[in-house]
Amino acid sequence: xxxxxxxxxxxxxxxxxxxxxxxxxxxxxxxxxxxxxxxxxxxxxxxxxxxxxxxxxxxxxxxxxxxxxxxxxxxxxxxxxxxxxxxxxxxxxxxxxxxxxxxxxxxxxxxxxxxxxxxxxxxxxxxxxxxxxxxxxxxxxxxxxxxxxxxxxxxxxxxxxxxxxxxxxxxxxxxxxxxxxxxxxxxxxxxxxxxxxxxxxxxxxxxxxxxxxxxxxxxxxxxxxxxxxxxxxxxxxxxxxxxxxxxxxxxxxxxxxxxxxxxxxxxxxxxxxxxxxxxxxxxxxxxxxxxxxxxxxxxxxxxxxxxxxxxxxxxxxxxxxxxxxxxxxxxxxxxxxxxxxxxxxxxxxxxxxxxxxxxxxxxxxxxxxxxxxxxx
Amino acid sequence: xxxxxxxxxxxxxxxxxxxxxxxxxxxxxxxxxxxxxxxxxxxxxxxxxxxxxxxxxxxxxxxxxxxxxxxxxxxxxxxxxxxxxxxxxxxxxxxxxxxxxxxxxxxxxxxxxxxxxxxxxxxxxxxxxxxxxxxxxxxxxxxxxxxxxxxxxxxxxxxxxxxxxxxxxxxxxxxxxxxxxxxxxxxxxxxxxxxxxxxxxxxxxxxxxxxxxxxxxxxxxxxxxxxxxxxxxxxxxxxxxxxxxxxxxxxxxxxxxxxxxxxxxxxxxxxxxxxxxxxxxxxxxxxxxxxxxxxxxxxxxxxxxxxxxxxxxxxxxxxxxxxxxxxxxxxxxxxxxxxxxxxxxxxxxxxxxxxxxxxxxxxxxxxxxxxxxxxxxxxxxxxxxxxxxxxxxxxxxxxxxxxxxxxxxxxxxxxxxxxx
Numbered sequence: 001x002x003x004x005x006x007x008x009x010x011x012x013x014x015x016x017x018x019x020x021x022x023x024x025x026x027x028x029x030x031x032x033x034x035x036x037x038x039x040x041x042x043x044x045x046x047x048x049x050x051x052x053x054x055x056x057x058x059x060x061x062x063x064x065x066x067x068x069x070x071x072x073x074x075x076x077x078x079x080x081x082x083x084x085x086x087x088x089x090x091x092x093x094x095x096x097x098x099x100x101x102x103x104x105x106x107x108x109x110x111x112x113x114x115x116x117x118x119x120x121x122x123x124x125x126x127x128x129x130x131x132x133x134x135x136x137x138x139x140x141x142x143x144x145x146x147x148x149x150x151x152x153x154x155x156x157x158x159x160x161x162x163x164x165x166x167x168x169x170x171x172x173x174x175x176x177x178x179x180x181x182x183x184x185x186x187x188x189x190x191x192x193x194x195x196x197x198x199x200x201x202x203x204x205x206x207x208x209x210x211x212x213x214x215x216x217x218x219x220x221x222x223x224x225x226x227x228x229x230x231x232x233x234x235x236x237x238x239x240x241x242x243x244x245x246x247x248x249x250x251x252x253x254x255x256x257x258x259x260x261x262x263x264x265x266x267x268x269x270x271x272x273x274x275x276x277x278x279x280x281x282x283x284x285x286x287x288x289x290x291x292x293x294x295x296x297x298x299x300x301x302x303x304x305x306x307x308x309x310x311x312x313x314x315x316x317x318x319x320x321x322x323x324x325x326x327x328x329x330x331x332x333x334x335x336x337x338x339x340x341x342x343x344x345x346x347x348x349x350x351x352x353x354x355x356x357x358x359x360x361x362x363x364x365x366x367x368x369x370x371x372x373x374x375x376x
Numbered sequence: 377x378x379x380x381x382x383x384x385x386x387x388x389x390x391x392x393x394x395x396x397x398x399x400x401x402x403x404x405x406x407x408x409x410x411x412x413x414x415x416x417x418x419x420x421x422x423x424x425x426x427x428x429x430x431x432x433x434x435x436x437x438x439x440x441x442x443x444x445x446x447x448x449x450x451x452x453x454x455x456x457x458x459x460x461x462x463x464x465x466x467x468x469x470x471x472x473x474x475x476x477x478x479x480x481x482x483x484x485x486x487x488x489x490x491x492x493x494x495x496x497x498x499x500x501x502x503x504x505x506x507x508x509x510x511x512x513x514x515x516x517x518x519x520x521x522x523x524x525x526x527x528x529x530x531x532x533x534x535x536x537x538x539x540x541x542x543x544x545x546x547x548x549x550x551x552x553x554x555x556x557x558x559x560x561x562x563x564x565x566x567x568x569x570x571x572x573x574x575x576x577x578x579x580x581x582x583x584x585x586x587x588x589x590x591x592x593x594x595x596x597x598x599x600x601x602x603x604x605x606x607x608x609x610x611x612x613x614x615x616x617x618x619x620x621x622x623x624x625x626x627x628x629x630x631x632x633x634x635x636x637x638x639x640x641x642x643x644x645x646x647x648x649x650x651x652x653x654x655x656x657x658x659x660x661x662x663x664x665x666x667x668x669x670x671x672x673x674x675x676x677x678x679x680x681x682x683x684x685x686x687x688x689x690x691x692x693x694x695x696x697x698x699x700x701x702x703x704x705x706x707x708x709x710x711x712x713x714x715x716x717x718x719x720x721x722x723x724x725x726x727x728x729x730x731x732x733x734x735x736x737x738x739x740x741x742x743x744x745x746x747x748x749x750x751x752x753x754x755x756x757x758x759x760x761x762x763x764x765x766x767x768x769x770x771x772x773x774x775x776x777x778x779x780x781x782x783x784x785x786x787x788x789x790x791x792x793x794x795x796x
Contacts, residue, residue: 003686004693258773273776275762278769285768286711289704290683297686315679367675371665374656374678 048118055116063113080248090159095122161209399625416449450481650719
């Protein structure tokens with residue numbers, strides 16, 4: 001896209017935004033977030049059939065739209081803006097990208113068309129009790145006996161893991177450590193020996209599950225023991241995707257806070273006329289625009305498979321995390337007492353911001369990764 | 377001129393240079409030729425040493441002069457603000473007297489706007505101009521005047537009516553700063569450099585025909601100057617053209633002397649920006665990058681530095697595509713302050729105790745000390761961060777202005793600083 005979106009990108013954005021405003025307003029978000037599934041099957045079906053979004057970055061030969069990371073991130077920015085409750089991030093971003101990166105041709109032919117059509121919903125189970133997502137943090141082992149692999153242990157913080165039809169699990173070969181022996185498997189949601197529990201999350205719009213594996217039969221996805229590169233690649237795109245999703249929410253919150261400051265009158269003036277407010281907004285605008293640019297830059301780097309992708313993906317994730325949370329906290333502050341109520345929508349975003357801040361790694365961890373991978 | 381192609385303009389100027397360029401001429405002699413031909417300032421009108429060319433064709437001409445290895449019109453410092461302002465507001469008498477010597481570099485200029493009592497609030501200035509026969513008598517003090525010690529003329533804002541609202545009683549003059557009533561003193565900064573001056577005017581004289589624009593219409597003229605100042609930013613453009621370094625001849629030694637004087641005030645400006653380009657490499661080379669706390673701060677500085685560069689590029693690209701200007705284009709100055717502060721913090725942590733040392737004792741031959749002592753200027757010079765935030769919140773975000781008590785009544789009744 002060369003540093004700024006094309007007209008086609010902007011049209012695509014408009015298209016997605018229109019869908020979100022019709023199907024994921026605050027009333028819908030509040031209704032859906034209280035359900036166990038955490039999403040509206042009709043909206044998911046509609047989003048899949050009329051927009052084809054679950055297949056946005058799946059190649060056409062596997063039934064997808066054949067677009068790349070830039071379009072994926074535009075869709076996510078709009079979803080983040082409207083707090084869409086759907087298995088999009090868990091299934092269409094994380095699990096789908098894992099299959100694209102780790103799966104064999106036949107795995108892809110088998111799984112991707114249904115994922116692209118939204119008929120199959122998958123999740124990606126990486127983190128465990130320690131809440132870390134990188135290869136070296138994975139302890140679950142896959143035991144092979146007579147050509148059959150079995151998984152035992154626990155996976156935690158699995159996005160939409162309680163409801164998905166299929167779970168992509170990252171485990172390791174017994175005796176391996178670090179990046180060696182990393183393997184991808186698929187497990188059916190209703191597999192014998194699999195226990196799934198919905199975790200009690202502060203962000204009700206984002207459902208996380210803990211999964212107990214008791215010798216669960218698992219199907220290898222790609223070559224067993226050779227998955228560390230695929231895991232890294234999948235995580236890197238997920239960081240970029242999450243950064244863009246976060247910036248959609250941050251932008252929306254900034255607009256909401258400014259709108260309120262123009263309307264709310266105290267001491268005979270709109271509170272937005274006080275410099276204490278104006279200066280806060282100028283600073284927030286700077287962070288939002290700079291963090292958005294960084295997220296866009298990272299999406300472009302993913303599209304181009306640029307040399308600095310690993311570094312800038314973490315840069316984007318860290319900056320978006322800090323900024324989204326900063327804007328969310330400020331938006332509550334600007335609203336004053338009303339901002340602390342359940343009735344006001346700000347807390348819905350605040351919770352998404354807090355949850356996204358640490359999901360897939362804290363800002364501090366990503367800044368560390370940035371420096372490790374910065375080559376200039 | 378609209379039907380002239382860039383190609384034909386380039387070949388025309390090249391032919392003229394082949395005919396006229398001579399490195400053994402004196403600098404003023406050569407630039408007089410430029411003035412007469414109109415090639416030195418091609419965007420100026422034909423009757424005033426120019427060719428009336430568009431900005432695009434004009435920059436093609438200047439590029440051709442550079443490529444040829446010849447020297448262009450004098451263009452450093454405040455003289456560009458002077459010529460742009462004079463072109464728009466001056467009388468023919470003033471243009472005739474002043475413009476030619478701007479092109480040749482014979483005259484240097486300074487800007488006499490800011491005062492000790494009026495910084496962000498420029499319209500609160502109290503330097504006075506009182507008419508006495510055919511002369512204006514000037515009394516007052518200016519500050520932050522770059523290069524006043526070798527300037528011939530100053531662009532002066534002074535108050536000519538105290539009984540009207542503050543913006544309506546200001547006039548714009550051209551002041552001869554070499555006269556006895558003008559005293560220029562260097563102003564030493566906290567970083568030890570003295571790039572600016574204080575200028576004291578005691579019964580200094582401006583002939584009545586050196587009023588620029590209308591009497592009491594100086595605010596509007598001043599805005600013209602400031603808009604060009606923002607356009608030309610920090611005066612950090614390369615001065616003197618590419619030929620200056622490699623070529624020999626009388627003219628180039630004269631140019632080198634001119635460039636040296638013009639660049640002197642700006643030597644510390646890269647350090648003022650915090651040198652974010654050095655943060656990662658310094659932390660890596662010193663081993664500080666292995667410290668997890670320092671690593672975080674270096675990463676933060678790196679992030680905001682890269683993000684602000686990419687944001688500027690995003691804004692430029694959008695502009696190129698003809699999109700309406702978005703908020704990302706208005707944040708550069710505020711972002712630069714944040715970049716500088718983040719970089720200064722990273723440098724401090726990286727250097728540790730050595731951050732206390734300067735000069736030859738200091739890290740990186742004193743560059744780190746100069747960074748730490750220069751960064752505080754970046755959020756003040758050319759509009760404080762606070763004023764930037766007002767501008768962003770009002771013009772970009774559409775928030776209401778704060779009510780004012782100083783703008784409507786007579787200026788004489790507005791509370792102001794007591795200046796000794």
